[in-house]
Amino acid sequence: MADTAAAHMLKGTRITFAGVTKAYGSNTVLNRIDLDVQQGEFVALLGPSGCGKTTMLRCLAGLEAVTSGGIAIDGADIARVPANKRDMGVVFQAYSLFPHMTVRQNVEFGLRMRKVAAQERGARVQESLELVGLAHLGGRYAHTLSGGQQQRVALARALVTRPRALLLDEPLSALDAKVRVRLRDEIKAIQTELGITTIFVTHDQEEALAVADRVAVMKDGVIEQLGAPEELYRRPATPFVARFIGESNRMQGTLAGDGVQMLGTQLPVIAHSGLREGSAVHAFVRPEQLLLTRVPAGEDAGDRQAPLGHGTAAVVVSSGFLGAQRRTVVRLSTGELVTVQHPASESFSVDDQVSVRLVGDPVAVERAEPDPSAV
Structure with a gap:
C-alpha cells in the first residue's frame, strides 16, 4: 500500500x-x-x-x-x-x-x-x-x-x-x-x-x-x-446470545446458589435474573465444556452410578471427523442428546459406553421450557 x-x-x-x-x-x-x-x-x-x-x-x-x-x-x-x-x-x-x-x-x-x-x-x-x-x-x-x-x-x-x-x-x-x-x-x-x-x-x-x-x-x-x-x-449475557454465538447444548439443570447443578456437578452461572433457588433451568453448554471418558469393557454404563463430580453415563450415537477435532453426539442416561467436541485422536464408535463430565466456563441459563426443536 x-x-x-x-x-x-x-x-x-x-x-x-x-x-x-x-x-x-x-x-x-x-x-x-x-x-x-x-x-x-x-x-x-x-x-x-x-x-x-x-x-x-x-x-x-x-x-x-x-x-x-x-x-x-x-x-x-x-x-x-x-x-x-x-x-x-x-x-x-x-x-x-x-x-x-x-x-x-x-x-x-x-x-x-x-x-x-x-x-x-x-x-x-x-x-x-x-x-x-x-x-x-x-x-x-x-x-x-x-x-x-x-x-x-x-x-x-x-x-x-x-x-x-x-x-x-x-x-x-x-x-x-x-x-x-x-x-x-x-x-x-x-x-x-x-x-x-x-x-x-x-x-x-x-x-x-x-x-x-x-x-x-x-x-x-x-x-x-x-x-x-x-x-x-x-460469557454470553443472555440466552439469545448463547444460542446465536457458537454451538451450544441446551441442557437440563437446577439452579443452586450461584451455579447450576447438572450431570453430578455444578457450573457457575453468568446471570439468572428472576430465577429462584431450586428452579428448573436450561443451561447453554459449549461442546468443548464436556469431556468424554470411555467406560471399561464389561461395565454397563446404563446401570453405572457415577460419583458426584465425575460425570454421568451415556452412549455414543454418532461421531464426525472435523480435521483436528471430532464432534461426538451422545445420549445421556437422562435421555438428552448432547454434542461433545474433542481431539481427533480420541475416537469413539456408535454404541460405545462412555461417561460425560462437565468442565469449563460459566454458563447462561433460562427458565426450563419444552425445547421447540424437539420432535
Missing part, C-alpha cells in the same frame, strides 16, 4: 449512535440504539434477518433518516448532512459495478464526481487497486472478473475517496466459502493497515468473530450484547 493513502486514513473516525430509533409507521426497526465506535475500530453488527443491523448502517450512511435520537461523527451531529457529504465508503452485497466501464474506470468514478484532478485521480486509483491486489486488472471489464475480484473492485472504489469510515453491508454473502474466508481476512488486513473505522454488517457469526474488534449482537432492533468476540463466546 502506498504511504500517501495510509497518511490520509490512519487517524480513523469516532462514530456515536445515541438513542437512535427508526420506525416505519407502527413497525419499530431500531429501538433506542446506543453505540460508540472508537477511532480505527472494527465493529461488526451481527444478528438474524430483520434485527435492524442493515438499517443502522443505512442511517449512518444517510440513506435512511432516523425517527429519533442522533448520530455523530467525531462529536458533530450529522442528521442534516446529506448522504453524499458524509464521506462514507460503502460496500454492499451486490457489487453494483458499471458493466460498461473497466476496473480502473469503476474505481475512478467517485473521484470524477468530486472533480479531482486527473493526475491525482490516476495516482489514487493505482494506490487503491494495489491495496486490493488488482493493479494488473485495471483494463479489464467488471463482467469478466470472478465474484471475489468484483467485490475487491467495489472495495477499492469505496476506499479511493479516502472516506472517514468504511461501511460493509454483508459484502461476502454472495461468494463461495473459500473465497469468502480469504476475502474477509484481506479486508481485516486492509482495515488494520489503513486504521480506518469500519462497521461490518453480517448474519454470519464466524465472519464477525474472525474480523471484528467488538461485535454488537442484535435482536428485534436492540443490541443484546456488545463485546469482544471471546467475551461474547465465553
Whole structure:
C-alpha cells in the first residue's frame, strides 16, 4: 500500500449512535440504539434477518433518516448532512459495478464526481487497486472478473475517496466459502493497515468473530450484547446470545446458589435474573465444556452410578471427523442428546459406553421450557 493513502486514513473516525430509533409507521426497526465506535475500530453488527443491523448502517450512511435520537461523527451531529457529504465508503452485497466501464474506470468514478484532478485521480486509483491486489486488472471489464475480484473492485472504489469510515453491508454473502474466508481476512488486513473505522454488517457469526474488534449482537432492533468476540463466546449475557454465538447444548439443570447443578456437578452461572433457588433451568453448554471418558469393557454404563463430580453415563450415537477435532453426539442416561467436541485422536464408535463430565466456563441459563426443536 502506498504511504500517501495510509497518511490520509490512519487517524480513523469516532462514530456515536445515541438513542437512535427508526420506525416505519407502527413497525419499530431500531429501538433506542446506543453505540460508540472508537477511532480505527472494527465493529461488526451481527444478528438474524430483520434485527435492524442493515438499517443502522443505512442511517449512518444517510440513506435512511432516523425517527429519533442522533448520530455523530467525531462529536458533530450529522442528521442534516446529506448522504453524499458524509464521506462514507460503502460496500454492499451486490457489487453494483458499471458493466460498461473497466476496473480502473469503476474505481475512478467517485473521484470524477468530486472533480479531482486527473493526475491525482490516476495516482489514487493505482494506490487503491494495489491495496486490493488488482493493479494488473485495471483494463479489464467488471463482467469478466470472478465474484471475489468484483467485490475487491467495489472495495477499492469505496476506499479511493479516502472516506472517514468504511461501511460493509454483508459484502461476502454472495461468494463461495473459500473465497469468502480469504476475502474477509484481506479486508481485516486492509482495515488494520489503513486504521480506518469500519462497521461490518453480517448474519454470519464466524465472519464477525474472525474480523471484528467488538461485535454488537442484535435482536428485534436492540443490541443484546456488545463485546469482544471471546467475551461474547465465553460469557454470553443472555440466552439469545448463547444460542446465536457458537454451538451450544441446551441442557437440563437446577439452579443452586450461584451455579447450576447438572450431570453430578455444578457450573457457575453468568446471570439468572428472576430465577429462584431450586428452579428448573436450561443451561447453554459449549461442546468443548464436556469431556468424554470411555467406560471399561464389561461395565454397563446404563446401570453405572457415577460419583458426584465425575460425570454421568451415556452412549455414543454418532461421531464426525472435523480435521483436528471430532464432534461426538451422545445420549445421556437422562435421555438428552448432547454434542461433545474433542481431539481427533480420541475416537469413539456408535454404541460405545462412555461417561460425560462437565468442565469449563460459566454458563447462561433460562427458565426450563419444552425445547421447540424437539420432535
